Amino acid sequence: MKVTFLGTGTSQGIPIIGSKHPVCLSNDPKDKRLRVSVLISWKEFNYVIDCGPDFRQQMLKHPIPKLDGVLFTHEHSDHTAGIDDIRPFFFRQGDIPVYAHERVIASLKQRFDYIFATENRYPGAPAVNINLVNKDQPFLLNNLKVTPIEAFHNRLPVLGYRFKDFAYLTDVKKVEPSECEKLENLDVLVINALRIEPHYSHFNLEEAIAFAQKVGAKKTYFTHISHLLGFHSEVEKELPENVHLAYDNLTIEI
Template sequence: MDDQMTITFLGTGTSQGIPIIGSNHPVCLSTDPKDKRLRVSVLISWKDYNYVIDCGPDFRQQMLTNPIDHLDGILFTHEHADHTAGIDDIRPFFFRQGDIPIYAHARVVESLKRRFDYIFANENRYPGAPAVQVFEVEKDKNIPLGDLKVVPIECYHNRLPVLGYRFGEFIYLTDVKKVHEDEIKKMKGAKVLVVNALRIEPHHSHFNLEEALEFAQEVGAEQTYFTHISHLLGFHEEVEKNLPENVHLAYDNLQIKI
């Protein structure tokens, strides 16, 4: 049993991943493993607890690469496919454990019910389908997970409210373009911040690199890691060497301990 919290970056890419199918962009052709990015997700482990934030289309591959023997729950940031489309692949955990707890905003739960109705069915269930236990998340109500009280943080992905989460000294945000001051106050004093940095050029619904750097400075965490990265940010090693000393590019399968 480990009292430290271990953060495993299961995926650090944007919605298409890197490489993009059929792309001849130099970053997509890179042979550096750090330039190969699955869809964004993170595993948070402490003591005997394992929680995943977001469950995208690469979830099965991520669980084979970073195996865990049980999953205590999934927290969703929002309903977009690159964050939710892997939910069917919770089946091996469901077969061993029973219903898998999921935590999400009510709007996200309704989206999942429409798209994956067989998972939420109460009658005439397909015998091979997984099932979930739903916990709706409100931005101003902490979530009891294991022996922690996890703090939801509301951000905006263009006009869409999305949720980030603070696990003690660790904060995870993705698909962020704007954060109100009251929510930034929830982040003060953290040791590690993870936030999206999509590309160099501005984007309508994501921080670009400049905005992510400014936000990291405003939050003031001891260390910041960027995620939800597209090929248009550039080669990992070139971008990394030009970042401030306490700011880093995350990459798939990176582990950090807090």
């Protein structure tokens, strides 16, 4: 299984529009971060987790012949606003499967009603095949088991996903012990690490490191990173063994 980090940035991306912050002005490609998303591929199958406003740009950078589905972690715009850009896949393949909590589907129906319409559809609109996800019910994607993991983004429940020995969670501030049990014996964990200072709805760096050590995956990568975490090259040197900052276009094999 191959995992490609399509984007590793926070909701505004890096650089932030108009910002003079030193990280936003950095010439290091690893300090330039699109909105957060990953592409997971195995055999001939391709799935993305989250479909944010940079999705088109990400698919041009990492072209795939087909998209087998989109899994959503939650409804915030930096994770969902690119859903209209599934159109090229829809025109070639037909309805695109989407996987999300019922609450997230309701939000998408409200914001992108033309995509979810069943009558009087606009001819150029993409269409989706809805698959509801429950935190207590693993499901299969082409015979591969996927286990949902519930976490909390402040008070908002969000879903992470475990594919075999790889797990991806973002926008996390708290994970209950019963859900942490789903993260045992991982080869790779991906978790958010927003910045140095504490934040009300995201792990900061200290909390992300503590969570990584608690889970005990063989390797951990941090994502959903803001400019306030600092320069990639400097932060990477200070991390514990087997803990790394992810960066856009990084590809790992599980």
